[in-house]
Amino acid sequence: xxxxxxxGPGILQPSQTLSLACSFSGFSLSTSGICVSWIRQPSxxxxxxxxxxxxxxxxDYNPSLTNRLTISKDTSNNQAFLKITSxxxxxxxIYYCARRAEGGDYFDYWGQGVxxxxxx
Amino acid sequence: DIQMTQSPPSLSASLGDKVTITCQASQNIxxxxxxxxxxxxxxxxxxxxxxxxxxxGTPSRFSGSGSGRDYSFSISNxxxxxxxxxxCLQYDNLxxxxxxxxxxxx
Numbered sequence: 044x045x046x047x048x049x050x051g052p053g054i055l056q057p058s059q060t061l062s063l064a065c066s067f068s069g070f071s072l073s074t075s076g077i078c079v080s081w082i083r084q085p086s087x088x089x090x091x092x093x094x095x096x097x098x099x100x101x102x103d104y105n106p107s108l109t110n111r112l113t114i115s116k117d118t119s120n121n122q123a124f125l126k127i128t129s130x131x132x133x134x135x136x137i138y139y140c141a142r143r144a145e146g147g148d149y150f151d152y153w154g155q156g157v158x159x160x161x162x163x
Numbered sequence: 164d165i166q167m168t169q170s171p172p173s174l175s176a177s178l179g180d181k182v183t184i185t186c187q188a189s190q191n192i193x194x195x196x197x198x199x200x201x202x203x204x205x206x207x208x209x210x211x212x213x214x215x216x217x218x219x220g221t222p223s224r225f226s227g228s229g230s231g232r233d234y235s236f237s238i239s240n241x242x243x244x245x246x247x248x249x250x251c252l253q254y255d256n257l258x259x260x261x262x263x264x265x266x267x268x269x
Binding site for chain 2: 153155
């Protein structure tokens with residue numbers, strides 16, 4: 044059974060660095076073809092893909108945010124991470140991690156999401 | 164970057180209606196489009212992948228079609244459990260979501 048769960052700070056101040064973790068089970072980021080992505084959704088708004096990391100450590104970033112994002116993984120502990128630097132109120136959102144499907148580049152399993160608020 | 168223009172932003176339907184949502188990509192995405200359903204407070208749920216392939220557990224009243232830049236998603240015989248927001252996702256080149264469509268009951 045595939046599950047993912049996000050964790051984060053809840054609230055942080057503008058200009059700080061947001062650190063998020065995705066803990067997962069039912070698959071391994073050391074398995075060929077497996078990738079984990081981060082997606083966010085401001086309240087009442089649409090979905091925005093942020094970043095993806097794959098089993099061989101390749102990384103892709105949303106071109107509009109690439110200079111602020113860093114994705115990484117801890118294969119031994121079944122975790123993926125995302126850092127966003129210099130946050131501001133526009134980064135307030137629910138952050139999801141999701142697995143890229145085996146045999147396809149779409150997202151098949153999602154975590155429940157974690158709410159992050161940027162406020163002074 | 165590939166842009167996805169999804170319409171309409173909102174849709175009002177009666178139970179039993181057929182509704183259709185469209186997504187237009189800024190370039191050919193080679194049928195690499197998926198459709199998701201999202202209910203309030205929940206994560207998106209995959210319904211359709213590769214334009215028209217229903218994911219496991221997706222009811223047959225959901226369907227998708229299209230090619231090139233233009234794609235559509237339909238629900239025939241809308242049921243109360245279908246009231247949700249729907250998003251398209253292109254995965255031909257990186258990933259881009261459409262803006263979403265909120266389906267409400269008339």
